[in-house]
Amino acid sequence: MTVTEAQQRAYVAGQAADARVNLEIESEGMTLNLGPQHPATHGTLRIVAKLDGEQVVSCEPVMGYMHRGYEKLTEVRTYPQITTLINRIDWLGSFTNEVPFILAAEQLMEIEAPPRAQWIRTILFELGRIANIILFLGDMGVQLGALTPVFYAFRDREYVLNQIEAVTGGRFHPNFDRIGGLKDDLPKGWIDDTKAVMNKVRDFCDLLEELLLGNEIFESRTRGIGVIPGEVALGYGLTGANLRASGVDYDLRRDAPVPMAWNEVDWKVWTHPDGDSFARYWVRLQETREAAKIVDQLCDDIPAGPIMAKVPRIIKVPAGEAWVATENPLGEMGYYIVSKGDLGPFRVKIKSASFNNISIVPWVTRGVYVPDVITILASLYFILGDIDR
């Protein structure tokens, strides 16, 4: 394969642009480039940190290596085609991406999924959350030098993914939610299997608690590291466990009225007053347990009935605007749909959780030591696809 002159020029221009980024930041001290390819960045997030000795003076995340332009693409697709795209935003909890979009479209069409569909949606949503957060719980250990937890995490996540696959046919990208309901009903025997898996999830949580939370090294490396006060967290638009770990008691599952089944069962929103990396880990661990509890209770009494509402075969969404957000594993994820009554939306603003959550990195890493940057990034927990969209 020959390299054309244009390609060569583009390469040189790219190198020059990189150099400029470094020059802008490097006035004195040392500039450390973390990524784009680095195990601690879960993808291609690049962190340009200016150091003074071992301490970070300023730190600037550089994004866009994975920008796929979903907001532009949604404008040329029909509503049912868009769920395929948005599955790939937060790829560890794909089903949870579909739900707010479908709910927003349903709000515009003024239809509501039948109760059975709502319950199954909620179950799959929580399974998506568990599959997502399990990986965080294991991965956080790896970032801090504890290799064992991640093996358990991958092992136990597989049980959850199997359950998702049994219903939807896809481990990672279910593409299962439809405007007006769901594609299909639950398979036979699935409820019992799921309950068994929930027991495994609880065991996993106990195991991780023993492995990490009681560990002296883990505690000393997370306690008091990356403290975010609640006020600051709100101003930066942090959501999800990151916000609750700063003591703000806000969970959209409980506080936002959407036609889902969370309010039908008994569970608790956990918060932690400290706002440090340890608190963020602890809150997510509790949330995994709560999610398992939600799934268990929902499985017990799924209402009977259809899984699809009556919808036209060719879906045209009436003109209007709708914003619907749900509490996704990474935080609040929402879609602002502007419809003009066509087969596809006129404009979709995708508000992903990680984009807001990571925007606090320059603030929170100021003055910390280099290894703590890794701790903070890991504890804020982001998925690159959720930042870059």
Next chain:
Amino acid sequence: MPPEDKTADEEVTDQQVEATDEAAEAEGHAEQTAEGSGDVDEAAAGTVAETPAEPAEPADPTSPASEDELRVGLLESMKEALGESLVGAHILDGKDLWIRVTSDAWRQAAEAARTRLGCSSFTFLSAIDWLPSPYGRSETSPFDPPPDKEQAQEAGFAGGETRFQLFMRVQNPERGFGITIKADVADPDAGVETIIPVYAGANWHERETWEMYGITFVGHPHLVHIYLPGAFEGNPLRKDFPLLAREVKPWPGIVDVEPMPDDGDGDDAESEATEGEEVSA
């Protein structure tokens, strides 16, 4: 859709302000109506239901009919803070509130939302390009008519006159409500004032909006590309920016919007007919 008659709007807004003053004198937070002070007593007595305007008068774009007490109250509070800068509102009962302000009052509106409504949590900031796409929907459906280049521009909730419109969403985590604030941007290059001093989280959102729509944020400390390479030219989310992949190759997903086999031979009229039909899947 609120009326677009500008002079009528202005007249009504003037009346509104008078009404607000009188009402404020009377009770502090009285419900205001388009007719003036006639209903102040009733409002002060605690009635929150919107008094319907006289049929002869145009509906006031800043007082949408609504039975949602919470959101009517929020709207009144924003009106008090912003006065004539608030030029449009829309309420979806029990769900949502939209307000539209002038671009000069953009930052003021953010401050008012934060201090008066307690919306301490910043959700997002972005823009809408209301220009009807000159490329249509990139021929998504063979049944769609070819793009009409002369199409009139339509505004969304809470109205709007310009092509570009900024919108942001903030929410109150304690009481669990959110509000969408919009502002018309007449000149994207002149832009609007940054709201970073109010919501620190707006920093990256403003960079993204600048990059994707070319709207400048005056006072932003670091307005550079966030996703695209530094040398990228153009603003990709503007409607007149072509999606090249679609222009050079037909979209295979077109198959999805073809009529189902049992619908007949699938000409345009046929698909229109089946569309209204309610079918259970």
